[in-house]
Amino acid sequence: MTDILALLQPIQNSISKTTMRQLSRIIVAMLAMTGRVTMLGISRWAEKGGSYRTVQRFFYTIIPWAQVFWTFFREHLLDCQDTYLLVGDECVVTKAGKQTHGLGYFFSSLQQKAVPGLSFFTLSLVSTQQRRSYPICVEQMSHTEEEKAASKAKKEAKKAKPAQPKRKPGRPKGSRNKNKADVVLNPELQRIQKMLQFLNTIQGTLHLTYLVLDGHFGNHPAFHMVRQCQLHLISKLRYDAALHFAYAGPSPKRGPTPRLGEPVDVRHIPDQYLKETQIEDGFETRTYQMQLLHKDFPDPLNVVILLRANRATKAWANVILFSSDLELSYDKLIDYYSLRFQIEVNFRDAKQFWGLEDFMNITPTAVTNAANLALFMTDVSQVLMCQYRQEDPNFSVLDLKAYCRGYRYVMETIQMLPQKPDDNLVSELFHKVAALGRIHPVKEPVPSG
Numbered sequence: 001m002t003d004i005l006a007l008l009q010p011i012q013n014s015i016s017k018t019t020m021r022q023l024s025r026i027i028v029a030m031l032a033m034t035g036r037v038t039m040l041g042i043s044r045w046a047e048k049g050g051s052y053r054t055v056q057r058f059f060y061t062i063i064p065w066a067q068v069f070w071t072f073f074r075e076h077l078l079d080c081q082d083t084y085l086l087v088g089d090e091c092v093v094t095k096a097g098k099q100t101h102g103l104g105y106f107f108s109s110l111q112q113k114a115v116p117g118l119s120f121f122t123l124s125l126v127s128t129q130q131r132r133s134y135p136i137c138v139e140q141m142s143h144t145e146e147e148k149a150a151s152k153a154k155k156e157a158k159k160a161k162p163a164q165p166k167r168k169p170g171r172p173k174g175s176r177n178k179n180k181a182d183v184v185l186n187p188e189l190q191r192i193q194k195m196l197q198f199l200n201t202i203q204g205t206l207h208l209t210y211l212v213l214d215g216h217f218g219n220h221p222a223f224h225m226v227r228q229c230q231l232h233l234i235s236k237l238r239y240d241a242a243l244h245f246a247y248a249g250p251s252p253k254r255g256p257t258p259r260l261g262e263p264v265d266v267r268h269i270p271d272q273y274l275k276e277t278q279i280e281d282g283f284e285t286r287t288y289q290m291q292l293l294h295k296d297f298p299d300p301l302n303v304v305i306l307l308r309a310n311r312a313t314k315a316w317a318n319v320i321l322f323s324s325d326l327e328l329s330y331d332k333l334i335d336y337y338s339l340r341f342q343i344e345v346n347f348r349d350a351k352q353f354w355g356l357e358d359f360m361n362i363t364p365t366a367v368t369n370a371a372n373l374a375l376f377m378t379d380v381s382q383v384l385m386c387q388y389r390q391e392d393p394n395f396s397v398l399d400l401k402a403y404c405r406g407y408r409y410v411m412e413t414i415q416m417l418p419q420k421p422d423d424n425l426v427s428e429l430f431h432k433v434a435a436l437g438r439i440h441p442v443k444e445p446v447p448s449g
Contacts, residue, residue, distance in 0.1 A: 011072055022057065022061075025046050025049055030377060031384075031401060033405075037358045037374075039052065039055045059370065063372070068376065069136045073136060076383045077383065082127050082128065083128045084208060085339060086208045087125075087339070088213050090141065091121075092119050093371075095118055101142070101364040102118050102141075104143050104148075106119040119140065121139050121192060122346070123136055123195055123198075124136055124346060126212075132342060133343045134379050137195055138372050147187055196229045212339070213340075218241075220297050220298075223324060226324070227324060232325040234336050243264040243292040243294055244264060245262050247259060249261070266320075267316070269290075269307075273290040282312055283309065284309050284311055286307045287304065289333075290303055300326065346378045350377070353381075353398075354378065359371075385400055396439055398439050403438070406434030410426070
């Protein structure tokens with residue numbers, strides 16, 4: 001089995017020797033354990049030197065996780081010949097009780113409603129060749145008391161506000177134009193912009209061009225925030241976004257030249273913008289690309305519209321992707337946005353295998369360490385699985401945990417025997433025990449001699 005302490009050597013300058021020794025014992029326990037991943041559960045599976053007090057001390061130690069993530073990634077996972085995307089997304093973890101730090105109501109995409117729990121925003125590096133995501137920075141998104149009070153006051157004011165009579169059409173008298181370039185970032189975007197400061201750490205090692213975010217950030221404030229960080233945004237607009245062609249008519253005799261031209265009808269886009277047509281299983285998908293304007297964005301957008309129609313029922317739907325990079329081709333824009341989903345695989349693994357949904361810590365430091373440890377384990381597991389995927393391409397996280405658990409069972413059994421058995425018997429025992437609980441079958445070992 002891989003020496004975990006040796007695997008963690010690159011991060012020895014980021015954390016103390018004591019913390020690294022504790023982390024190595026915790027990782028070994030998490031790889032082999034079953035059940036809920038809590039401090040008590042980890043201590044039950046940890047080897048010598050991994051008592052509950054040791055695990056507790058680790059979770060209450062302040063750790064520079066962003067530096068740990070990057071150093072580990074640079075040493076074990078970085079491919080200098082690859083192209084990486086920076087992807088960001090929010091992960092909501094449901095929690096009960098009232099004492100956990102940062103507890104609040106956050107929108108869960110799985111349940112399609114706001115649920116009580118914790119929210120963690122994660123930045124991840126996604127490989128365009130390997131098509132895998134590697135978490136690199138994790139921060140808890142909690143509402144401050146000022147934000148909660150402002151939100152509550154806004155709701156109460158909206159309820160108490162009497163119904164206003166419908167105003168006359170046209171522009172209100174005395175109103176003035178607003179400069180759309182002057183944007184005030186909300187607290188959420190300010191936190192994300194602060195997280196992006198880690199880009200200063202990786203300059204010179206890795207060049208990033210694009211930040212990929214979901215449709216929640218398909219607006220001008222997010223666009224402005226990303227451009228301030230010297231990145232290009234790739235995101236999604238509403239299916240009914242008010243897009244316009246640039247004005248191409250004659251200049252008016254009086255007043256400024258209009259900026260917005262004809263509105264875009266997604267069902268009747270000129271053929272000159274058609275890039276690709278695919279017909280599969282009775283569905284026709286048309287891909288359009290063009291530079292369009294939006295009334296809320298001061299700059300033109302590189303827009304890709306996917307129009308999908310059922311040829312039998314004539315039902316149709318559309319998706320609108322966009323980027324601030326006007327030179328990005330339509331196929332890369334679609335591919336890069338589809339790679340955003342790889343970060344969801346990290347969230348699934350962190351919840352299912354590494355305790356993101358299980359931890360019971362309540363203090364700020366312990367909650368931060370629990371969330372970061374769960375997502376750090378997704379990177380560690382990728383490094384460990386690469387060793388076995390050379391012979392077994394289908395090797396999965398469940399296979400890895402079964403392998404480590406089997407190794408632990410065999411080693412504990414051997415230690416109880418009065419005399420150590422020969423190597424061939426040990427190899428056969430390990431092969432049989434490690435196969436228990438695996439998803440993919442184990443190849444039979446080649447007999448020696």
